[in-house]
Amino acid sequence: MNLREQYERFPYPPIPALALPRRGQGEGLRFELGAQLVRNGYAETLRDHRGIRILVAGAGTFETLVVAQTHPRAAELVAVDLSGSSLAKTRARLRLHRLARPFTRLPCVRLVAADLRDWSDPRGFDYILASNVLHHVEDPAALLSRLAGMLRPGGLLRLVTYPKASRLWMREAGHWLALNGVTPGTPSLKRRAHEAIGLLPPEHPARLAFETQGETAREAGIVDAFLNACENPLSPLEWREATRRAGLSLVAETQAESSRSAFVVSLLPATAALDAWTRLQILDDFLELCANPVLWLRKIPSLSGGAPAAEGTSELAPAHVPDRWAPRNLDEFWLPSRPLFELAWNLRRAEALLSRAGISLKTALDTFRTEVGPRVSAPPEERPLPGLAATDYELSSLLALEEPWRDHDWQELERELGSGLRLEHEGVAAPSGPLHLQAAWHQCRFGASKPEIPLRLLRDSLRES
Ligand SMILES: C[S@@+](CC[C@H](N)C(=O)[O-])C[C@H]1O[C@@H](n2cnc3c(N)ncnc32)[C@H](O)[C@@H]1O
The missing domain is CATH 1.10.10 (Arc Repressor Mutant, subunit A)
Known part of the structure; x- marks a missing residue:
């Protein structure tokens, strides 16, 4: 099922057909809020939403009405989505709104079924909302540039995206x-x-x-x-580069209404020397960018072709690249955990970023451990959820991890040894199938709790006897 088929069959969000936005819902996406965040110059030219053109990119089933409700005096709101069934739900909801709330003003709304990657509007927009859509395309940076190209000078783009x-x-x-x-x-x-x-x-x-x-x-x-057909979020440093190339600058970032990069400074004051993207990257690498960040971006009026390169885009790799794992004895071996290796890789990168502010990785993690603590479930229960935060893991065993084998390594081994092989962990075998899928099964099942998974490679015949 490709992405279009997916959203045709499973329109998102799956909100009941008769549901309308609450009055006052959507305060956080008001154009005025973004304009307020831009302190100088810009706010003087575009102070409120009267007469502006708005694009809701990847609108889904509900957002269009929320945006329309919060921008009744906009000149026009254009909502674009790949999925005709999502737009049909939006259309029905707009009709329902007119019946249920006949005296509530809405702007002129136009619904367009199109792929944003090859759609454009020559008149341009003052305000573009791209909520949870850019991480569903193969090249989010290219789509960001395309959207930025439709932004009028001084315009605002509100990007909501998955963390990576x-x-x-x-x-x-x-x-x-x-x-x-x-x-x-x-x-x-x-x-x-x-x-x-x-x-x-x-x-x-x-x-x-x-x-x-x-x-x-x-x-x-x-x-x-x-189970998304395409999930491809960029990391904060990748977004920094993508926004630069698109000629956009970061005005502010919020998550649940407060700035996450300011939160990092409140815990580790020396990180004030780093830019906001870098602080977000550290937070993400610590698995602490839990809700989807909201990035308010502004078109840089004086620059075409993007702002000058930010320093060091090679920062995405960690300072020390770990060794690659190689099994010594194929009958019995310890396989490095893939999810924990991924976590360790990200922590090593955070280590390099933190060092620029003179902070060690250990100090930063200890601070998060004492000040933030483990992840907890939503109130009122608030029970601890072990293992979701980086601080739940012992740093030294993470940093000692070698790079585990990828699918092609297992496939090569299977070509060498022939089929009928089983991977077993303490008497538990993965379901039979290609070796790389068995390894993936053990990684998912045991890799969260064991930095190194003890495994045995058996012939099927041997296992049964
Ligand atoms: C996760 S939903 C988000 C819906 C809405 N923005 C919200 O936040 O409630 C993603 C939406 O983006 C749409 N979409 C994904 N890729 C697209 C593309 N290339 N062009 C247009 N729409 C796209 C999907 O059809 C889907 O409706």
């Missing part, structure tokens, strides 16, 4: 579903997904990440968050 590193356990949950044969086409998808997740131990971080997500109450939420 911080979705580690959500991605692991998605891998686990796929390994258990759960796909968007699976009948009784919701039940099957919950059953598959239930095969993991109750305290497994991927299971906790799945079960504490409100999205999992509906099939469309499960597909959107865990």
